[in-house]
Each structure stands twice: as structure tokens, then as C-alpha cells.
Amino acid sequence: MLPSLSERRFLITGGTGSFGQTMVSRLLDAGAAEVRVLSRDESKQDAMRHRLGNDRVRYYIGDVRDYDSVLKAARGMEFVFHAAALKQVPSCEFFPLEAVRTNVLGSANVVDACERVGVETLVLLSTDKAVYPVNAMGMTKALMEKVAQAHSRNNASARTRVCCVRYGNVMYSRGSVIPLFIDQILRGGLPTVTDPTMTRFLMSLPESVELVEHAFVFGQPGDVFIRKADACTIGDLATALCNLFGVPAKFNVLGIRHGEKLYETLASREELAFAEDLGDFLRVPVDSRDLNYSLYFEEGDVEHGGLADFHSHNARRLSVPEIESLLMTLPEVRAQVQAAAAAVVTT
Secondary structure: OOOOOEOOEEEEEOOOOHHHHHHHHHHHHOOEOEEEEEEOOHHHHHHHHHHHOOOOEEEEEOOOOOHHHHHHHHOOOOEEEEOOOOOOHHHHHHOHHHHHHHHHHHHHHHHHHHHHHOOOEEEEEEEHHHOOOOOHHHHHHHHHHHHHHHHHHHOOOOOOEEEEEEEOEEOOOOOOHHHHHHHHHHOOOOOEEOOOOOEEEEEOHHHHHHHHHHHHHHOOOOOEEEEOOEEEEHHHHHHHHHHHOOOOOOOEEOOOOOOOOOOOEEEOHHHHOOOEEOOOEEEEOOOOOOOOHHHHOOOOOOOOOOOOOEEOOOOOEOOHHHHHHHHOOOHHHHHHHHHHHHHHHHO
């Protein structure tokens, strides 16, 4: 857990999202003096305000695309977690410039504002889709990582320590496939699967928060931290949910959507060649060389033949029973399964 939170002040961009709400609660429990939430949706902020009922949380209406709104929210803060983003792959495919404005230029606004007001540490949230990206969402997140690394590379005396975290699918986060499948099952329909053989990393929301906390404590300027994760096929995930709700394990196959890949990569072979293995985590340090590449020619790079990318096709594959057990650790899934079972008993 984060150290010495008493009387410390935090800002979370996109703070009404799944990650933000979880992080806000953890920071409050740990004794943070103030937690600011910056987001565009006043309705979600109002719901969060009523749910938490805590005057240590301050709500700022604004958009990371607007530098001034970020600057006002960041002023006086010591630590910032940047979670605001456009995350839906299909919508980013149809509106790529909107993804650029939020995920790249908006992230640059956050970096610049934090440096200007003297924030101690900024952690930016990235995704496995940023590695070998084939869609606009992944491309813009990859550029977000480059913005963070360039800040660290170009500002040796920077006041703000900027680093990134990268993770795969967060289970039951807003807009993710698990609540969609559950809703389809409870409505009496079949889960809509893009490709049953498609694989994805699975991570719980608390695990994603722990990754961010790890980067906050141990990150050096320009670092990218990755949490090792297990994977499963989308077909097995749908099957596991059908089993939990006591319905036949059937699903409709839609085909791969715009911008999707058969598997996702958390770390490339090029990154693994220089990554530090920290047990549950990988640390990828920034390449701190300048543009005078000839100075490094004689030393060169060590050959790292035989390394493979760390992706969801070669990660440890969860079985259907393992997926079921993992799903039942999620309070939302557990509550819905229990409610569905109780409804069967009373009918």
C-alpha cells in the first residue's frame, strides 16, 4: 500500500471510472488528506459524491483536453494518477482524432500541468494494446507512453517524476465484456463472442490498483511497469459465465470487430531484453540515450536472441474451472450469481 498518506493530496483524472472510484476509496481508507476527482461527467460525479459522502473528496468538472482545467485541478496536489482516456476500441477506430485529442494531447496537458505546479509523482495508465498497436486506441496509448518517457528523457532536473503502468483487461470494469455477457445471459440471450479462440489477459480491479501503487512507490522517471497476468480464451470466459448462471454453454460468434487482435501483448521482446523482473511485476526502464547515437556504437547492445514477446497466447492459460473461481472473487459477479440462484428457488 502507498506509504505515508496522512495529510497527502492526490488528483485522479477520470476519477469517476472503475479504477478511479476504487483508488479514491483506497486513498481515503489510508488517510489521504484530500483526493480530487477531475472528469467531464457531472452526473457521475454527483452519484459518487452521494455514495461516498466524504468531504475529503473534491470534485472538479473539466476535461484533460483543456490545459487550464487540468492546471487548476493539479494545483496544490502532490501525487496524480492519470486514468482519463478514450478506451473503447471501435469508437476510437471511427473517431481516431478524438482519441488523439484525449489520449495523447490530453495526457501531454497532464504531464505539463504537473510539472508546472510541482507535483511529486505522476503515474499514467496504459494498456496492453499499446504494444504492437493495430488500432487507434492502442496507438494513442503508445504515444501517451512516449510523451511520458520524453518528459523524463528531456528534463533531467524535472520536479515531477513521471512513469507509466501497463495492464490488460480489468475484469468487470465499465464497458468491459464480463458485465455485457452477464446482462445478455440474464436477459435470456446468448453471449456475443467475437472469436472463441481470441485470448485476453485477466486482471482484477484491486490488482490494477496495486500495480499503480507499486509504480508510485518504486517508479523512476520514464519507467513502464507491467503486472504479469494469466490469460484465457473469450470462448472459455463465456462458458465459465454460462456455467455460473446455470445456463447451457452456448454463444453467438460475431467475428473480430474493427481494430481487434487475436491476442494482446503486455511486453515486447525488445522491452524484455532490458526489463527488470520484480516477481509479480516487470519494470521497463526508459532508454535514456540522446540523439548522438554514434557515441554508443562501439559499445553496442547485447544480443538477446531467442526472446519471445509476453502475450496472451503464450501466458499461462486459465481453465474454465479456474476462470469460474476467479470470477467468483469479484463482488459484482458473486452478487449477481447469488441473486439469480435465489430467483430460481423462489419461482
